[in-house]
Amino acid sequence: MFFIDTVEVPGLGNRSYLAGGGRTAVVVDPPRDIDRVLEAAARRSVRITHVVETHVHNDYVTGGLELARVTGAAYLVPAGARVAYERTPVADGDRADVDADLVLRAVATPGHTPHHTAYVLEEAGTPVAAFTGGSLLIGTVGRPDLVEPRLTEGLARAQHASAHRLADELPDQTAVLPTHGFGSFCSSAQNGAVGGGSTIGAERIGNEALVKDVDTFVAELLAGLDDIPAYYTHMGPLNARGPQPVDLAPPAVADAEEIAARLAEGEWVVDLRNRVAFAAGHVAGAVNFEAEGQLATYLAWLVPWGKPITLLAESPQQLADAQRELARVGIDRPAAGATGAVEGWLRDGEQPRSFRRATFAELADSVGDGVVVLDVRRDSERAAQGWVTGSVHIPVHQLRSRLGEVPGGTVWVHCAGGMRAAIAASLLDAAGREVVAIDDGFLAAQAAGLALSEANGASEVNVVSGANAADAGDPTA
Template sequence: MFFIDTIEVPGLGNRGYLAGGAHTAVVIDPPRDVDRVIAAAARRGVRVAHVCETHVHNDYVSGGLQLARLTGAAYLVPAGARVAFRRVAVDDGDRVELEAGLALRALATPGHTPHHTAYVLEEAGDARAAFTGGSLLIGTVGRPDLVEPRLTGELARAQYTSAHRLAAELPDETAVLPTHGFGSFCSSAPTDGGPTTIGKERGGNEALVKDIETFLAGLAAGLDDVPAYYTHMSPLNAAGPAPVDLTAPPLADADEIAGRLAAGEWAVDLRDRAAFAEGHVAGSFNFEADGQLATYLAWLLPWGRPVTLLAASAHQLADAQRELVRVGIDRPAAAAIGSPVDWVRRGEHLRSFPHARFADLTVADRDVVVLDVRRDSERATGHIVDSLHLPVHQLRDRLGEIPPGTVWVHCAGGMRAAIAASLADAAGREVVAVDDEFAAAREAGLAVTAARA
């Protein structure tokens, strides 16, 4: 008998896996905070004998090297990947015996990266599960444009071929267990959480039901902006990430927070968006701890800029640190815990701005600016007539393009609007954060364009 446990990384839309038998396990694409993986192995009572990477990751810092060193496991990395550390180079067709009757077989699946490799878990010679990384996802495939723009066309064709290889060589009942595709920007299209099998994907995956030219055209049309921090992930992984330090950062008082802001550092308020709007430190930015904190903070933060985290509780701070090390934001410069009234110097006042619904916009003054901070692909599905479009990940550098007037900021649900509102507020603009589902705009009577064909 074998088992497969999923290591969820929901903030990044990824999954790692712990799989094995009665005594021995393999880990596929582990997150950087490997204590979670070690705890999962301890619960199973198994020894981690192998750690495998499907590819050198572009969207997060891997825990693979550190996990292999801590456990003494063999570290398997595709042979074509250029890395600066010792590892077991894996070629197409290589097999690893986990324990009696249980093996792992490497299957070259280039496309997401040139060296991408899937791993097939076999029991008594029969394929039970395929760990497909960024190759075959649920209903779609991984993006082919993250390595080098000039390779995108070549890798897109390779991705199509790899998906067909998996479908041709594996039985219908083989479980498909991808690393990306649950909100990850490494996915070429939105996906759900599964579960799925080769048989299900053969009947519904866009790479398997379309001819290659139709697939390639749709794939190219669906590629959206790449998070800026992705530029740094692959080099960090290829060099060999440093061990994680999750100890609490030094606590800062109001004077230190003010000094760090004056020096151009970032103060990131982790509280929920309603609490932030009601009162916050002037110049601080709101990235909710319960949202896609790591993705959006790493995307907007100038790389290497010191960060002070402002948290409602020690638990919230610790969770945020764990999220951020996964994208290379390793050590906050400082932190503060509690209430914003404790984070400002005596005599200074907190900033605030209104929260609203789309219905409130119908009775607002006519000279307001409606700012849509969704991505291009979202705006193409419909937008408020005469609204200004500045995607949230571009807003930091484009605040000067917002015309005079009170800025009503919206996204698809409220989280990104809160980020954008905090950026504009820190720049001295009068803002209103729309905390509402975009579908409510049309229901409220606002003029909304139809989706583009």
């Protein structure tokens, strides 16, 4: 009998897998913090003999090289991937024995990257699972535009062919277990996949790559591609060089004087508390990225790469969890950290800053001279969902460099559900602006009687897509 355990990385919308039999196992696409994988193997009482990568990842730092070193496992990486370390190159059709009657077979599936490889787990010669990485996802495919713009259309066509190859070669009951697609921006569409995996049979009737002809699929895929998080630029090269072992030791403790000094030097002081607590009182100049939200994605997207970061947390556990999350995207060592309450982070005589939180109904009662409505959703969300008429649009990941474009007045900032509005409000507050954070689902804008617009200029439109994304793990939140 075989087993497959999932190692969730929910903050990044990814999954890794531990699969094996009674004695030995393989790990697919491990995260940077390999201790979780080692613990999973220990619970199963299995030895990790193989670590495999489906591709050189663009969205997170792999733990594969370090896991292979620690366990002595063979490190399997697609032969076409250019890397600077010793590994076992894998070509289409290569096979690796995992355990008695368990074999892992490599299947070339270019598209997400040119060298992308899926792995089919076979028990006694029968396919039981396909680890599809960033090729065949649940209902969609991995995006093809992360490597080089000139390759994008060709890779999109390769994605279609790779999806069909898997569907043609594998039985309906074969489990489809992708790495991306659970909120990851490596997915070509935010399909909201949660819970378990899927099967080849289910994908045959529901995956856009398998139900559309290649030209239609490619045209729609390319038209729907969204913004790429800025930190992706650093992930591929880091993974190709070979990441260093992660250091999760607690950072140096910062007192109020040091926090103030770091702010004065232009460093980032990040308050990890929830947005309600931050709005009620915070250190002037600090920015708010909720630990329970997509911390790594949005902080790594917005912070200038390499800028020192000091973390402020409610508890040592919150600080440790955030440090682990950030290490997964290459932010390895916070400059300093502090825990407790805001009063302990302020120098003698200092008062905390605060700003208002509100609903769309309160905005409707306040519209008038001196009120600026700032929409920080992505372009695709605004086009799909409509927008408050007259609102200024700057996606949250562009706001830091475009603060000067926000008109004067009190800024009422919103997103789809509240999380990104809180980030934007903290950036504006740190810049000295008077701000109100709208902590509300976008559907409420229409219910409040606010005039809404859509791309064709209609004055009122039903807003239906992802409007109440209150889940902090939802990239539309």
